[in-house]
Amino acid sequence: MSGDHSHNEDQVDGGSRFNDSHKYKDKYKEKEHKHKDHKKDKEREKSKHGNSDHKDSSDKKHRDKEKMKHKDGSTDKYKDKHKEKRKEEKMKSIDGKVKKEKENGFASPLHLKSEPEDNFYHSPKHEKSLKRERDDDDAEFKPKKIKIENDKKAKKRKPEEDAKSKKTKNKKGEVADGKKKAKKEPEEKWKWWEEERYTDGVKWKFLEHKGPVFAPPYEPLPSNVKFYYDGKHMKLSPEAEEVATFFGKMLDHEYTTKDIFRKNFFKDWRKEMTPEEKAKITDLKKCDFNEMNDYFKAQSEARKAMTKEEKLQRKEENERLLQEYGFCIMDNHRERIANFRIEPPGLFRGRGDHPKMGMLKRRIRPQDIIINCSKDSKHPEPPPGTKWKEVRHDNKVTWLVSWTENIQGSIKYIMLNPSSRIKGEKDWQKYETARRLKKCVDRIRNQYREDWKSKEMRIRQRAVALYFIDKLALRAGNEKEEGETADTVGCCSLRVEHIKLYPENEGQEYVVEFDFLGKDSIRYYNKVPVEKRVFKNLQLFMENKEPDDDLFDRLNTSVLNKHLQELMDGLTAKVFRTYNASITLQQQLKELTSAEENIPAKILSYNRANRAVAILCNHQRAPPKTFEKSMQNLQTKIDAKRDQLSDAKRELKSAKADAKVRRDEKSKKSVETKKKAVQRIEEQLMKLEVQATDREENKQIALGTSKLNYLDPRISVAWCKKWGIPVEKIYNKTQREKFAWAIDMADDDFEF
DNA sequence: AGGGCAACTTAGCACAGGCGAC
């Protein structure tokens, strides 16, 4: 009660927020523009340095200096300092970055080829991970503890024992040694949640897989599909042609009209051209990709028009690929891999206003790939005539394959499906951590309320930020490198321009208006009344600052998480999201479900509870393109059903009258049948109406994300059991596979 | 302390395929 403070009132009727967000759309656009301008500056700066050998940065320095002027007011800014530093560093590092990229291998394939292949045991990575081992030991304390706390069925075993026995033991008691046995296992469902967990940072003892499936090689266009430059046909080299097709495919998309997209694309495309092509093709505007576009459209039409047999064949081929590459053997069990296909090359499309949109996403080759598997497994073979970049045997990580992507230079992984033990355990553990937070959340809330009064600025900031994270379920908000990604923020990275303070607004006191772009450039818009102390603190934090200054200049995610760690073992900012999401679902289910209602109505209640969470977490979606139409269709159906109902009622009435006169068995029976018909139609009508309500309320809200990532599945399972709802009504097949552990273990009295 | 990397979770969107209505 006291614990679950006030979100729900604020959040549940989030409908208004979305309506608001409509109203504010225009204003928002304006804002976006403003912001863009501001960003353009930065971009200009960036590209200056990027393209040329970093000219002088005098105008930047000037700006920075100016900033300092504003800043030297009340507080010394630890964060600003490093913000500034970051900027300078970036300029300095451009040189270094290029070099680094070469080392990583995107810029210099030759270099890569010469890398020794016998690095199984000597790779620096490997050494690193060995070093890490010891630390992991302490870290692994946690799961162990959780296990004891929460899994009564688990028997304890000592770690050393574990190593051996893990190998020999499995549920059916067969002696297994890795692959051989595992393959035999028909394995009706494996209940990994009834088994021991690794406690020493080891993620597996045995891992075997077939490696990734590469993107199909480029197929040159048929000669009748032409590219025109400046109105004249031009035959492109295969390399240039391939990249051109990436653009050609996207012609219908809005982003091929965006400046940044075009600029980035053109720059990268030119790198693939022969010198002759490069000399000739100098202006993207003069390029005509239309025939390519038509060609690909025709191809996709052809695919749709394939005969049944062809489609079946395709399906079978896919299934074969899945069976061969889509599974691995991990510790005696055949487990599904999530993404065994390597991402095909194409043009990068970041979300929101991404500075790198349109850049060429390179084709990944075997020599870019790092394989991870056990030493004693059958290693995957690279395609004939090729070599892997490296094969390593690191059982402290869960991935099977990795490569470095060329847009941000980040690492991509092939990992297991959510239904796998390794993902499931982690998921379960996440909810256990959130449940531990439940036990001490009151204490933590009291603490941060105290901290609002602290003498120290950094503590006040920390406390106010934590309050937002708790009350509004904001994300932590790491700092991001400017110019590398879209300009989005989370709690710790909020800037002054993202909030507005209203001492009084629409009859409420101390209202804060949030308006910013969060993860995936999804807009967060919310007006919330806050406590006076918070309000006053915010005023203080904003004093003498520019709109683009950090609101919490003495705070970052690392500081915050360190603090949280001290408050509770395993506590981080995102645990609040999980906790608040799950507790909200539980509460809302209690509140909204009424015993008398039938199953569709109960499911509507479930969806409403789910929706409350989605609103809390700001899980939005673009209204489906067909929304209006499908809503209309549904309405037509409802109207038809209504007519049908009144017809049925009329018939019932006359049958009754008839029966009164005749008083025979036959007419009595007729009345009964008509009665039943009316009932049935009423039910159908009701179902349709419920569906309409549900859909309308769901227009811009995505339920999937919270269902999949934030809601302890045991709450839903318990609810289903309690009310006799088949769990299939709540979870589809994939979801049931992911949550098999919860479906198996939660009883109707489960309490989050 | 804080930059940077590695590993892993969370996110929305596009599109195909299946299913119900006709």
Add this chain to the structure above:
DNA sequence: GTCGCCTGTGCTAAGTTGCCCT
């Protein structure tokens, strides 16, 4: 059997967190 819509799935970008190193 065909059509159109809805759902589920795949895809991959974009976050968070923890750790190492300097």
